[in-house]
Amino acid sequence: MAASRPVVFIHGLWLHATSWEPWVEKFRARGYEPVAPGWPNEPGTVEAARENPDAVADIGIDEAAAHFADVANGLGQDTILVGHSFGGLIAEKLLGEGVGAGAVAIDPAQIKGVLPLPLAQLRSGFPALGNPANLHKAVALTSAQFRYGFGNAVSQEESDALFERWTIPSPARPLFQAAAANFVMHSPAAVDTKRDPRGPLLLISGTADHTVPDVVTRSTLKQYRDSMAVTELKQFEGRGHSLTIDSGWTEVADAVLDWLAAQGL
Template identity: 50%
Template structure:
């Protein structure tokens, strides 16, 4: 089991505010860890402020998000376990690959460079954002209907709409373009050294009903990591969509994450 006070850093994904990790933060603190939940660069401290000031995150890319979290890690005095969701799961993998994290949990990650995303379900998620090239420099918002497809499709409409009202915020459009065109970009910010055997343990988690990060894509990412002798584990929750860290079933995912950390970080 990890020592008392081990830092755990949470990194959220697109269109969600850092405060959406609140339940996880409290659970991990109770479990003896020292949670850190900084949010993305430029992100206001509240959901309301983030909605009122969307331009504060406009133009921010994946490299900016990684650098922001790397700087915060530098002030911790100890390498944290990094838990990321969606785009934040890619950030967690980047930090692990760079040796800045002791371990990482990638919840429903997008494909890293070299992994093809052939899941038809992901097309309606990205296409409305990609069809206007100017969106790369803008802050973008989802409608409640788009949020239900991308995040809440495994929930009732009532719960999806509640989560949308509670946590949805504008996000920079640039990461969407960077992820979609990762395999066409030589220096893509989605690049990971999958053969890195010096990194710490990694857990990749998929949802069986996820439209945004299809389980087949997450499995393909796991297979790419087989080039490394470092620990790479996979867990799938067959009935869960992309909202798994924030919906009414969040505790199942959080406790499974805690169990993995206790097993792998001795």
């Protein structure tokens, strides 16, 4: 591993950037230089983000991707991208644009070309997608909605604690963009899966995930079948969408660190 290689952590919808703090500490202890910036206009704390949901309203995939590209490019070509959920989609998108030396996409949101749309995924996205008027708004989850979409594989008590600690209102627009991706010619959810050369990519899925079911991540892997670059999938049995923040997060983080080391990153 190159000394002090930068890492950019990219969170998805409904979690605050500070939810990456344990990962930042762990990666720094391994010699990396990690950062976990928020999405454009995201307030600096969970409390501030809850008090000002309109700050992030109407932020879309392209705006977020450009924001994180600026961060990664400012840190240098050796930067590693690690994203969760829509952050995973953004990590894939940026890697396909030549940003970063490698990427890890954990439970990545559905990219253009992925066809499976399981009922669990539809239900998880319903708090935003259920009302077309939400397109330009920021939407918050209830604890019950978080339990279904994120915390279904942990106890009720842990799910409620994670909800209270990390959740924030998030823009609904990326969900609408991903949902319509296969019907839009120039969708912001499109990823250049054929780019060659590019850095290695690791896809991670939790087999109990409701928000991004395992079948969706496996279908995402198939989108890279024409790529000559390293593209791998690691599945975590019985894990849900909360796998980056729940009590089992270290297992996932260790797997990511091991994979990066194996790739020389």
